[in-house]
Structures are given as structure tokens and as C-alpha cells.
Amino acid sequence: MEGQDSERIDSLIRALEIDEAVIRPTIERVRREIDSYRAATDADLEGSVRRNLRLSVVTLRQRKVPSPSDIWEAETATLQRLRAGLPIEDILAGFRVSISSILDRTVALAEEFGLPEREIVEMTALLWKLSDAFSARAASAYRHHGLEIALAERRRRDAWLLDLLSGSLSTAQVDQGAIMYRLSRDGGYRAFRTSAHSAEELESLRIQIVRGRGEGEAMILPSEGRLIGILKDPLRDVADGVVALGPVRTLEAVPESFSIAGDVLGAAEGHVENGVVTVESLGWRMAVSRMPATLDALRERYLAPLESSGALRDLIPEALRAYLANGRNIPRAAEALYVHVNTLRYRLARFEELTGRSLESTDTIVELALVLY
Template sequence: MPGQPGPAEPLERVIAAMAVQQWHVGGRLHPELADHIPSYRAVPRELLDQIWQRHFHRALAVVREGTVPAPEAFDEADVARDRVARGVPLGDGLRAFRRAMSAIRDLFLAEATERGLDPGLVVDRTRCLWELADVASLQIAAVHRQAEVASALLDARRRAGFLRGLLYGTLSAAEIHSGAAIYGLDPARPHRAIRAVPDGDVDPDAPARSLESHGRGNGRGALLTVLDETVVGVVEEKPEIGDLGVTAGLGPPTDLTAVHRSFRAAGRLLEAARAYGLRGVYDLGDLSWRVAVVAEPELAELLLERYLRPLEAEGQFGALVEESVRGYLETGRHIREVARGAHVHVNTVRYRLRRFEELTGTSLDAPDTAVELSWALAARELRTPPRGPAGPAP
């Protein structure tokens, strides 16, 4: 009828009334978020105002048009990155968004009721606002998770970059102290470099996390990552790894600014432990001079030629002689213990030892013979070839 308002006019009056109260409603909402969602206390008020304005204007558009935008129309990436950077969990972000949407729906219902908006239109637009909340929540969750993944990858790259520089000795003292503060390392305490490889074809990321977890505790610091398929990092103390399937070399304790030297030692220890087929974490105290056996193959070959190759010509008897000689050294030259372990008479052991001296032209009483023979026997134990590279050498 002429003079009677069209259906759009009452709706526009509701929208106009809502727009007038935008900042009044937002002003009540902000302290509610801080009270009920503690993580939002880290978000500055001006940022909250910006996102509130975005949500409010989008909701007014939905009330006016009666349609909800497609998910890809919701650009929440900047908000997601900000919340992730401030440590706001996804659940808290969704709770805050739902509170904002609830406030907008309540405002719409109040203004629509006061102005006598058609009940059917009220129901339809309320449904649209619910749908808007659902679609936006799914999109917020998706971009938040993407931002978390991106943040984690960036953090992993930064962590790896810091550790690479620390372990290869390319960081300044200022960079070391700055990184230590970020990653929970105490520059006043000595640290030990560690290099580890997992058993078999296991992804090294999981052992890296486990070793870091074992390295922490009781106020100790630890930081590990994976570089070139090798687990590397620093720990304050030798980690107890239980049944974790890794072989690791642990360098000596040193100041963080000199930990690159410990890293080089850790590489040699890892190489030696793997050569002997060992599992676990090994430092110089564990492997001692055996590290040099691996590092000096030419000398090892010379000593094998001098002390053990002459026994090979004796066949099975030569193997028995070698077994007795090995037991003689391991028991501290106690012939009776060697005989008891081999289930033979002591005179049999004496004969084998004397035959060893005849075949090699050496004396088992000579100090040099004990050292060189131990070296040759350790070289005999080496696994050949080793199971793979011990990681990049600095």
C-alpha cells in the first residue's frame, strides 16, 4: 500500500541501531575476554578493536543480505599468526570468537524485538548469524592450524640455525648469549656437545625429541635438532636413555662459546662407538684409547700384522692362542682365571702364551707389548664396514 514501509526499511533501522551500539557492546566484551580467557590478556586492546570491527561489519552485512560468505572469503590469516605468536591456543581463539558472535546475535534480537521486525525475518537472520559463526569458526580453526605449522617450521629453522652456528663455531658471543636465553640454556654452566644416530632406518626427529627430553630435568638445559640426518645438540649432563635405540658420542664439558670443540670430539666418539657396534651414549671415559684405534687405521693394520696375523697360520690352534692372550690381558695377567674361564689346565694356558711369544717374537711381560697387543685386539673387534657416516665434520 502507498505510504507503508517496505520490508527492507525496518531491517535497515535495526541495522542502523546496531551500528550505533558497536563500540558500546565491544567495550563490554573486551573485559569479559580478559576475565574468562586469560591468554587474551596478552592481546593489545587496539588489535581486539580491529578484529571486533571486522566481525561486527561482516555480521551486519549478513543481516542485511541474508547470505553467508563462502569460507575462502574469511581472511583470518593475520589474526591467526598474531594469536599463535602470542601463545593464544586455538581453543581460546574460538571461545573469544563465539563470545563476540553471541554478543552480536543478542544485540540483533534486542533491536529487532524493540522495532517489531517481522518474526519470520528475525528467525531467518538469526539462523544466518548462527551459520556465519559456524563457517567462520571452521575457517579460523583451519588458518590457525596453518599458522601453528608455519610457526613451528620457522622455530625449527631458527633452532637449527642457532645450533649449527653454535656447534660449528660461527656465532659471536653476543649471538650465543641471545640464543641461549631464547632456548633455555645457561651460559654460566658447562655444556657437552652430542651427536647421535638412531638404529636402522628410524626417522631421527623422534630420537632428537627423546634425547632432549632425557637431557632436561632437575634444572638442566638441553637443546637438540637434526642436521644432515644426524641428531646433534648440547646437554649439560650425560643423558640416561634407557632402551632408546641410538648410538651417540658425547664431547667433554666446555663453555658454550667453545662448545664447537666438544662437538668435534663428539663426532670422533660417535664414529668409534658405531665402529665397535655399540648402542648408547659414550664419552671419552667410556671408550678411552679405543677412539684412536678407529682414527688410526694404518697403525691398527701394522699392529694386526705384527701380533695377530702370525696366529692365523696356525689355524684353529692360533684362534685358541688368541683367545688365551686376550683373556690374559683382560684378567690382569691372572693365568688361573684364564684357565678357569676356558675350562683348561693352567699349563695349557702357559703353553699357549709361550707359543704366542714364539710366533710373534715378543714378550708378554714387556709394557709395549701389552699396549700394542691391546690395540691390535681392539682393531680386530671393529665392525667393518661401519654402519654409515657419523654426520658432517665441522
């Protein structure tokens, strides 16, 4: 009896493999039950049904459901449908309808070939497990496709922002990006650059920059160990990093703001450890980084003579910085240094003796501010 059942099963599978009767009804059923498939061509749907029939025949013949990783057809078909605009729910439903039609035909053939009920139950279970395996591979393809789309969109966004900052966009491209990324065309934006940090530190800095900002209020791009981008509203403060802001400009004029932000950062680096810096906050200090030859001459004039002062070599510049930082008020400067006022006066006097420059001179004060910055 078992030998006869085996022969009947083989005959059924061969008949199913060449059965054309299942193709057209399955196509019509898919279109009838799933609206999004109505626009698909007959050739497209026929190819899908034949593929599903082939998978079903292989599963029944081997009496084993292939693992999701082996059903490459599921990924190919899913990606094809996703690119055509079909939702994943309809893609999965389409396969279930197809398998259901193939199963109905299999049961009908099983009855024609006189297969016992236990064999029909086993075949039914195999085909539904095939449907589950297909769905698992399709869902995996969908997730991967979603990540690919998100990555591609991020690349497009970053490329647009980089071109905006560099001034490479036409007015039409600026308008298109403003619409796509919901940027305001009425107000202005400040370009910014940050100090260089590790990836972990940059992420912390990024979180501080975007905190409290909605869509269209900030665009940020990591670049060469820094963050660059645009901000809609002023940035009050940040910790563990320097953010240099350019002036407010329209989107078309953002490259100018970005260039100025670079100048601000250049003036601040090495002097400012943390916080937000602007042209306004740095003031005359913006000029320091632009006059290297002048600074070398000033160092020669004011710092080189101190090399012969022994223990005072480092203490005199410290005294001068405190003196300038406290508005040339000796008691306040002495308090800031935790020294007696006479100690501070002595150090300032030694500076005048060694350099031959008077601290009563405006030129001396200005030049010291530059060289000590």
C-alpha cells in the same frame, strides 16, 4: 500469503545489504564490550563488520548456513587478529557481538516489513548457526596457527643449537639464546653425539638422555640419523646406543666439547655397542682411530701370520683378548673362555711361535692392545 512473505523477505535482505545504519553502532559496541579491540582502527573494524554483514546477507538469501570450510573469511580474519596479538577468545567474542548487532537490525527490519514471527525465528536461527560455523573455522585456524608458531620456534631453536655447536654464534647471540632457552651462564655443558639409528630408536635414545632433566638442562637436535646437543649434568648410562660426551665447557667453548665428542664417537664406533663413552673412559683407545697406517702395519705383524694356523686362526685372537682383558692372568682368562688353562697356554704359545713376538714384551702387549681393540 506465502508469496507476500517471500517478497517481504527479499525486500528485507536487499535493505539489509545496503544498510549503513548497522555499521557504526556495531563498531562502537565491539569496542565497548571487548577491551582488546579498542586499539583497532575504524577502517579495520568497519571492514570486519561489512564482511560479517555480507556473510549474513548470503546466509539469509540462500536460507542455508555455509559449512565452516566455505567460510574462508573466518580464517583470514582470525589469523589477522592473532598476528596482531588478540587472544582467540576475544576474536570469537568480537564476531558474536557483530552478528548480534546484525541480528538486532535484521529483527528490526523484519518488524518494519511486517514479516511473521516464524520467519523472524528462522532468520535468527540461521544467523546464530552462521556464528557457530564462523567460530568452528576460526578455532581451526587458531589450532593451525599454533602449530605453525610451534614449528617456527622449533626451527629457530634447532638453528641456534646447530650454530652453537659449530661455533658460528657471536657472544651476543650466545647470551640471547641462553636467556631464551633458560641455559645456565654460570656452569658448563657437555656436548654430545650419538651413534646412528632409525628414527624410532633415536626417539628411545632421546627419552633416555632427557629423563629426569629440567628446562635448560638439555638441548637435543636430530642430525643425519644421530642425536647431537648439550647436557648440563653427566649422563650415567643408556641402553641400545652409544652416547659420546665431550668435556665440560662454557657455552662459548661448547664447539670444542662438540669436536672432542666427535673424536670420542669415532674411537668408540665399531668397538662399543652401548653406553656412555668419554675421553676418560676410552683412554689410550682414543688414539686408535687416528693411526690407520700404523694399525695396518700391526695387523700385518700380529694377525697375518695366524692365517696359516688352521683351526686356531680365530681362537688365538680370542685367547689374546681374554688374556689382556683379565690383566694377563691365565687362570681368570681361561675361566672367561670356558677352557682349560693348558688350552689357553697352548694357544698363547702358538701365537708366539707364529709371530716371533714374546708376550713378556711390553711393546708386544701395547701393540696387541691397539690391534685387537
